[in-house]
Amino acid sequence: MLKYFxxxxxxxxxxxxxxxxxxxxxxxxxxRFLMTFFLWQGVFYSNRSVFGYSQQDMLTYVFLVLxxxxxxxxxxxxxxxxxxxxxxxxxxxxxxxVNYLKYWFTRDLSSKVLNLAFAVFEISVLALMLRxxxxxxxxxxxxxxxxLASVLAMVIYFLISITAAxxxxxxxxxxxxxxxxIAILIETFAGGIFPLDILPGFLxxxxxxxxxxxxxxxxxxxILGKITGITLIRIxxxxxxxxxxxxxxxxxxxxxxxxxxxxxxx
Amino acid sequence: MEEPIIKVGDLxxxxxxHQKEPGLIGSVKSLFSRKYYDVKAVDGVSFExxxxxxxxxxxxxxxxxxxxxxxxxxLLYPTSGKVQVLDFTPWERKTAxxxxxxxxxxxxNQLWWDLPAMESFILNKEIYEVPDxxxxxTLDELVELLEVEDILKIxxxxxxxxxxxxxxxxxxxxxxxxxxxxxxxxxxxDVVMQKKMRDFIREYNKRFNATIIxxxxxxxxxKELCERVxxxxxxxxxxxxxxxxxxxxxADHKLLTVILEREVDAEKFREIxxxxxxxxxxxxxxxxxxxxxxxAAKLLKDFPVDDLNIEEAQIEDIIxxxxxxENVKS
Numbered sequence: 055m056l057k058y059f060x061x062x063x064x065x066x067x068x069x070x071x072x073x074x075x076x077x078x079x080x081x082x083x084x085x086r087f088l089m090t091f092f093l094w095q096g097v098f099y100s101n102r103s104v105f106g107y108s109q110q111d112m113l114t115y116v117f118l119v120l121x122x123x124x125x126x127x128x129x130x131x132x133x134x135x136x137x138x139x140x141x142x143x144x145x146x147x148x149x150x151x152v153n154y155l156k157y158w159f160t161r162d163l164s165s166k167v168l169n170l171a172f173a174v175f176e177i178s179v180l181a182l183m184l185r186x187x188x189x190x191x192x193x194x195x196x197x198x199x200x201x202l203a204s205v206l207a208m209v210i211y212f213l214i215s216i217t218a219a220x221x222x223x224x225x226x227x228x229x230x231x232x233x234x235x236i237a238i239l240i241e242t243f244a245g246g247i248f249p250l251d252i253l254p255g256f257l258x259x260x261x262x263x264x265x266x267x268x269x270x271x272x273x274x275x276x277i278l279g280k281i282t283g284i285t286l287i288r289i290x291x292x293x294x295x296x297x298x299x300x301x302x303x304x305x306x307x308x309x310x311x312x313x314x315x316x317x318x319x320x
Numbered sequence: 321m322e323e324p325i326i327k328v329g330d331l332x333x334x335x336x337x338h339q340k341e342p343g344l345i346g347s348v349k350s351l352f353s354r355k356y357y358d359v360k361a362v363d364g365v366s367f368e369x370x371x372x373x374x375x376x377x378x379x380x381x382x383x384x385x386x387x388x389x390x391x392x393x394x395l396l397y398p399t400s401g402k403v404q405v406l407d408f409t410p411w412e413r414k415t416a417x418x419x420x421x422x423x424x425x426x427x428x429n430q431l432w433w434d435l436p437a438m439e440s441f442i443l444n445k446e447i448y449e450v451p452d453x454x455x456x457x458t459l460d461e462l463v464e465l466l467e468v469e470d471i472l473k474i475x476x477x478x479x480x481x482x483x484x485x486x487x488x489x490x491x492x493x494x495x496x497x498x499x500x501x502x503x504x505x506x507x508x509x510d511v512v513m514q515k516k517m518r519d520f521i522r523e524y525n526k527r528f529n530a531t532i533i534x535x536x537x538x539x540x541x542x543k544e545l546c547e548r549v550x551x552x553x554x555x556x557x558x559x560x561x562x563x564x565x566x567x568x569x570x571a572d573h574k575l576l577t578v579i580l581e582r583e584v585d586a587e588k589f590r591e592i593x594x595x596x597x598x599x600x601x602x603x604x605x606x607x608x609x610x611x612x613x614x615x616a617a618k619l620l621k622d623f624p625v626d627d628l629n630i631e632e633a634q635i636e637d638i639i640x641x642x643x644x645x646e647n648v649k650s
Contacts, residue, residue, distance in 0.1 A: 057446035
């Protein structure tokens with residue numbers, strides 16, 4: 055569809071006009087990376103193995119977070135949809151022959167491409183500077199499974215964002231609270247700061263009942279070869295189930311929300 | 321009259337609005353339970369509009385003008401009533417329908433803030449699937465009409481309000497809509513720019529036989545553009561017809577302006593009619609229609625009159641009176 059291609063291109067141009075913003079966003083990612091990198095390096099200074107992770111495994115994990123963040127969590131939709139509903143800017147799109155959610159997903163894609171391109175560059179520089187001992191994935195099956203899990207993660211995150219943004223239909227004044235709450239949950243429980251399998255058993259089980267680990271932790275665990283065989287199939291299947299569940303939840307809330315929006319009309 | 325392209329029958333739109341008691345305690349209370357009450361934004365409105373008509377909606381803030389436009393453009397579900405625009409039911413939001421109209425809200429913008437307006441035009445071209453040659457032709461025509469050639473490549477955020485409004489219009493018209501809903505298109509613009517906007521709207525209506533509904537606070541917009549006006553207040557139509565007919569319907573008096581040769585005691589005018597203003601040498605007296613000639617004769621005979629003028633009351637004043645009368649009633 056040509057219209058979505060144009061949206062993609064405009065969105066890219068838009069990101070370029072926010073050059074400083076973009077650079078700061080990338081810096082934030084790099085700073086966080088450096089923080090976790092040195093933290094783990096410190097921990098491994100006196101230990102050979104921590105929580106069953108070797109230094110090599112852990113540093114590889116930290117590097118991979120930097121990469122996967124770019125295409126899973128880089129999504130302007132997360133910050134914008136709720137606000138557009140609350141301000142009533144959604145009306146601009148509703149009167150046009152364009153699908154608002156596809157519109158935002160397309161904009162997300164352009165942001166992901168841009169961020170990934172920069173991350174590849176940053177990682178090359180960081181790898182040259184830090185010369186870490188990292189293990190590159192070699193198993194082809196796991197590599198393919200990683201791609202599949204990442205795509206599902208991307209979609210799950212988008213659906214979570216829409217679900218959260220839907221609150222703006224009923225409580226426009228509370229949308230920032232909802233957004234912030236979700237952001238904290240993702241920050242902590244998606245696996246971007248530490249690998250989730252270092253958590254105590256019951257917490258791990260509880261987390262498995264949420265969609266968050268499927269965003270970052272599981273894709274990385276897959277590419278690291280920590281998940282194989284029948285478990286790999288189970289995790290991919292659960293990831294798919296979460297995608298579907300979130301899809302129906304987001305769809306339901308969005309539909310109800312639109313109805314209420316159209317009833318109240320801001 | 322040919323078949324109307326907009327048909328509205330007994331349209332009602334009620335909102336539920338929550339009420340907060342004043343103060344902190346009220347805020348805490350509203351956390352747990354909220355009281356709702358109905359606002360009758362539109363309360364039984366009916367009208368028909370034919371192709372090529374340019375109709376003005378007037379009414380005070382909250383009268384129901386914008387709500388009506390939003391129902392017509394499919395943003396709102398009505399509480400009850402029948403609405404057909406180009407044989408479509410607006411809130412079904414069919415693509416075929418959306419390609420044929422445009423909604424411009426003076427207080428909202430659809431342009432991408434950080435990019436030149438040109439980029440938003442291209443986006444709308446794709447969204448509305450306008451063929452290349454038609455797009456080029458329409459754009460050239462609009463750019464020429466609005467004289468914006470030199471600012472097409474400037475970031476929208478750097479444009480003045482007037483320039484931006486022009487760009488908003490182009491963006492809204494790139495798909496050559498048959499119907500145009502303009503909500504306060506001149507709001508915040510200076511007098512010169514207001515006039516340019518008006519000229520453009522009139523020209524657009526003529527050149528493309530576009531059907532236009534316009535809401536405005538500025539009487540001038542309506543007076544200059546619209547042959548037909550619909551006056552709305554409290555969600556109800558008070559008047560629907562030709563602008564001049566408002567005068568006949570609502571103004572039961574005319575204004576007599578006299579220029580005096582010598583100063584006269586203001587009290588003496590009372591026997592003629594209601595003294596509206598008196599600043600020597602000019603006095604304005606309002607007189608019942610039926611008594612106008614009698615009053616004029618008396619003025620000429622008994623007063624030191626240098627000049628006498630008989631005028632219809634100003635439309636603004638009449639409408640203001642209509643609204644105040646209506647407010648007193650309710």
